[in-house]
Amino acid sequence: MTSWRLTHQLITTMTKTSRDRVLPGLVAELDADPLLAASYRGLIIRPIRMWWRSAVEAGIARGALAAHTDVELVLDALAGPLNIRLLITGEPIDPGYAPAAVDLVLARYGTKGRGRLSN
Secondary structure, eight states, rough: HHHHHHHHHHHHHHHTTTHHHHHHHHHHHHHHHHHHHHHIIIIIIIHHHHHHHHHHHHHHHHHHOTTOOOOHHHHHHHHHHHHHHIIIOOOOOOTTTTHHHHHHHHHBBBTTTTOOOOO
């Protein structure tokens, strides 16, 4: 699966399910309840990031991304702006977000002529 598809899937999950209505309240509760925060991060966030991490690492192994790629920064760069829109600005998610986010990562870490992060 290409990384823009992973990013698009995250957008769909966060905007077309009940998660988009629940997320703002959940974020507030995570700050107030350390046990809830640990559970949410362990059960939801960590597995998603592991899945994305494997896609980025596959891109590095294949040579689509530079060997010095900061994997954690890439994960944050792909999901961070989406969370800003959903939680802070309330602006709609542009349909071109997924490929634009991947292009941004590729502009920093991509290797010439290898425009995909994962299969």
